[in-house]
Amino acid sequence: MPVSVSPRTFQFVHFDADLIERVATGLTGALGFDRPVAIEVDETTPLARVTVDLGDTVTIHVESGAFEDTRRPRHQSEQATAVSLGRVLLRARDRLVGGFGEAPADDQLTLAQRSAWEAYCAGRLERLGLAVNQQRFRYDFRNRHGFRDTADLAFERLWHSDGLTWGELAEISRSASADAA
Amino acid sequence: MRKFFPVEELARDQRFHQITMKDRMADPRSALGTATGERQRSNRLVPSRPDASQAARALMHGIFVGEIQALEGAGRTCHDFRTQGDAARRAQDEAHGADVDDVDDAVPFALKLDMARQAWDEARHVEISVKLSDWMGSEIGEFAENTVLFQAACSTDPILRLAGVNRALEGLAIDVFTTMKEFGGLAGDPFLEFCEDWMLADEVTHVKMGSDWLRKVTEHDPDRRKKALEFQSVVDKLFSYGGTRSDSQESPIGLARRFRELAGFTDTEVEEIAEVSLAALDERKAAVARMQAAAAVEHTLATN
Numbered sequence: 001m002p003v004s005v006s007p008r009t010f011q012f013v014h015f016d017a018d019l020i021e022r023v024a025t026g027l028t029g030a031l032g033f034d035r036p037v038a039i040e041v042d043e044t045t046p047l048a049r050v051t052v053d054l055g056d057t058v059t060i061h062v063e064s065g066a067f068e069d070t071r072r073p074r075h076q077s078e079q080a081t082a083v084s085l086g087r088v089l090l091r092a093r094d095r096l097v098g099g100f101g102e103a104p105a106d107d108q109l110t111l112a113q114r115s116a117w118e119a120y121c122a123g124r125l126e127r128l129g130l131a132v133n134q135q136r137f138r139y140d141f142r143n144r145h146g147f148r149d150t151a152d153l154a155f156e157r158l159w160h161s162d163g164l165t166w167g168e169l170a171e172i173s174r175s176a177s178a179d180a181a
Numbered sequence: 182m183r184k185f186f187p188v189e190e191l192a193r194d195q196r197f198h199q200i201t202m203k204d205r206m207a208d209p210r211s212a213l214g215t216a217t218g219e220r221q222r223s224n225r226l227v228p229s230r231p232d233a234s235q236a237a238r239a240l241m242h243g244i245f246v247g248e249i250q251a252l253e254g255a256g257r258t259c260h261d262f263r264t265q266g267d268a269a270r271r272a273q274d275e276a277h278g279a280d281v282d283d284v285d286d287a288v289p290f291a292l293k294l295d296m297a298r299q300a301w302d303e304a305r306h307v308e309i310s311v312k313l314s315d316w317m318g319s320e321i322g323e324f325a326e327n328t329v330l331f332q333a334a335c336s337t338d339p340i341l342r343l344a345g346v347n348r349a350l351e352g353l354a355i356d357v358f359t360t361m362k363e364f365g366g367l368a369g370d371p372f373l374e375f376c377e378d379w380m381l382a383d384e385v386t387h388v389k390m391g392s393d394w395l396r397k398v399t400e401h402d403p404d405r406r407k408k409a410l411e412f413q414s415v416v417d418k419l420f421s422y423g424g425t426r427s428d429s430q431e432s433p434i435g436l437a438r439r440f441r442e443l444a445g446f447t448d449t450e451v452e453e454i455a456e457v458s459l460a461a462l463d464e465r466k467a468a469v470a471r472m473q474a475a476a477a478v479e480h481t482l483a484t485n
Contacts, residue, residue, distance in 0.1 A: 136318030
């Protein structure tokens, strides 16, 4: 399926639209995407939010920090590009293939639900062969669910899972948070 | 051994990538609003921020490299300046060409002892920061190292260096550690809160040492004290990182007034730092607005 990137040239950052396109094409192929993907980069902010609109075309809105090499500000990191796109594409695929019909819209997710879904996506990306720092996602999960053993067990379950439904994912998150309360 | 080590030659391995404040300020992007004087949404580093974990990791890495530079700065101060009354060292320096009449850079031995103690503390902080970064999922060198902290430690006047390092740099550390300690407490992270609290106690001591020595050494030299405080003000503005640290909720890091008071800052001094920090925030917003406007014009010209 075709992938498009805009803008094609960047003024504020030293990004390469061809590289973004190549990374996204590899990921959509590996994930079996069945529809075109449009990636729109907002280069005016160093923030790193990534949002997605699902339609006949999957449109991904990316703030430049999401693709940035944190060692070299304003320069692109292929790894960050792959992990940022991979996470959002997996979340989009979860919604598209079924089992996630009850999931709230992205902007309605609680911080705990979002971190649980991120852990689930990052674990699958690691199994796809991407370099992912597991501890980074564990730390975020702990920040949202508590710094305790039961939260760590929930994280491990999400990280190693495939084929979860939204109900299962939300329950893992809820039970980890409930234990913290 | 060489004296007065330049910032460009700090020893780092290939994991580190260094940037200067000039590089950082040349970035036309900004997470801040661009209306100067108008206070907008909160950017304060708290767990309820959606990007809290990533922002905390980045700040922790900033603390880690800051501790390395503080260690280097305190260590240099032990070595770079002569010791008052040290005749043997004095003769050695003169044999190497030191001006016989030049005694301005000599400092009391007790001051050097304080700097040695500080270097020991900073080394411990570096180790703690490495462990905390690992705990938070960061790798050494994952974020760029801004070398502005060590630059403040390059003054050839020991009193200016004390003002820049012990009062401005370590003062910023008080603000940063307070923010991180509160973050750890709110998030329920027992290690972060505990470690930051311990390091904060050391930083308060470091600032107090700087404040005490600054007053003592310049007791009969008001001009030198004035010059040192002016230098501190310049460094404080630099360390406000274009608005990263101020009383405004737009800044991720707040001004830790109570701990600054414990460290020997007067109310007037804290107010001056607050004003300088807000000015830095507004200047940064104005600079970003100018850069973004210029880019928009360039874009229009390129597309027409």
